[in-house]
Amino acid sequence: MQEILKEMIGLCSAATTEPTKTELPRVLIIQGEVPKHQLAAIYEPMVGLVLQGSKTVSIGTQVIHLKPGSYFVIPTEMPATGFVKQGPNGLPYISMGIQLDRTILTDLLKDIPSNSNYSNIGTSDFSVCKVTTSFLEVCLRMLRLLKTPEHIPALAPAYEREILYHVLIGPDGWRLRQLFQTRDKESSIHQAIQWVRNHFIDSFEINQLADRACMGITTFHRQFKAITGLSPIQFQKQLRLLEARKLLTFSGYSVTDAALDVGYESTSQFNREYSRFFGNSPGKDSKILKEMVL
Template sequence: MAKKIAWFIGPSEKRITEVPGLVLVRRTAPTAPCTGTYTPSVIVVAQGSKRVELGQTTFIYDQARFLLTSIDLPIVSQVIDASEAKPLLALALGLEMTAVRELLSREEVHVREVPHDTAAMVTGEITVELLSACCRLIDLLANPQDIPVLSGLIQREIIYRLLCGPEGARLRAIATSGDQSHRTARAISWIRDNYAKPVRVDDLAEIAGMGVSTLHHHFRVLTHMSPLQYQKQLRLQAARGRMLLDGLDASTVAFEVGYESVSQFNREYSRFFGQPPMRDIKALREGKVDEMSAA
């Protein structure tokens, strides 16, 4: 698999491929911690290793373990094992919940019960079957005419392999209507889509169809943070992206992402990213800080 990724990505650090949802990643050195948001996806590393921090919890994934994310999660990631001679080589595949639900509707698919304290991000052992399916998905890049017909079938197989493993239980819980995790995910989605708006936990509980204390508990289980902490990270990451990509100043972007005070924005930005907004953006543009990454 490492040889396949190296062949199709070449000298690039990232390739968004012709296969829907498939991204190839290559890094030739360890990186500084960088912020980002992981969407529902599976990341399989063929060579090297990465670290991801979700709240106060750390996940390590490498050639032996994949990373599965079942909802949008703001994280801090870092490449910890990579070199010119042996670069990090990985694939990230976005997961469509419609495909997950379709497979779950089949009586042949048996998924284990999910522990109540399992986060929406987990690592799992890479099996021969999962690795085989991932290799065949990459192979489609050599025959683009096969992608429209075969990519969906292979992606369904990958989802099937994930669902049948111990980690698939959380994916099922997020996708299944009526489950507490699914209802909590509705509140999480609302914050993601409306992060610049004020958040009232009572309103989130109503969106989720559950009590305030129950929502708080399940929200922390899934995301390892409170609703307000989740919102704050989304706001700060959005602000960083707007300043870096669109050239906005800190005062403008602070109000755009929902802050009522520029001084509060500057304090929270400095605490989260390690330095004030303008200094951080300058360092990003000069390549002194690793930029935000999606995989």
């Protein structure tokens, strides 16, 4: 397995500290000391595989530590924070990301019986998922296509399906099955998650979201947290804080204007929650970030 990782690392030489798009559809690579402010973000649905160095990801109250040969699953758009570390002897952090394609996942799920051994629902905690050799081998075959781009149209789709199949039958695959293995799209909790994502500025009642997902309040709350690691209110709060951080750092908003713009009615409450989440007051945090991006 170490030899596979070594070859994959060599194929990621074009990566930068920003998620770097490749010629491979939905495959990203990243390398180096990623600034912390980039790792406090709204993560897109993806699988992140660590090749070198280590990464710590915080989702809600859960913290997962990833080493080479392990991956994590972000099943839907959600707020998270994290940081990365170099590998031994100062070798840079390197990872590979696969953005999740809902159409492919839905199609694959047709071939995984709902009563199979892989259909069991895990705990609400996010897992550090260890790759199997067969999983790593198909990831390597995918990256090797960067050396023969003329083969990408014919082979990449098959490799992508195989990678996602391994994810679906892996430790955290149940999150994806719970989101997408439903015949009635309107009954999916995915709809409620997307609604909060798109309307996080607005106030809402939990029963409104539960109705949207066609669930009782208790069941809805439990399943929402199982998928996102957060309660609906925590999910909304972190979305607001991340958006406010962008407004303060990149759009020149005052603290009061940023708080009001993302839905806070109290600036003092905004200051408290911002400081608790990011570790610094809004003014100090935005000043640090502005200096980092200059």
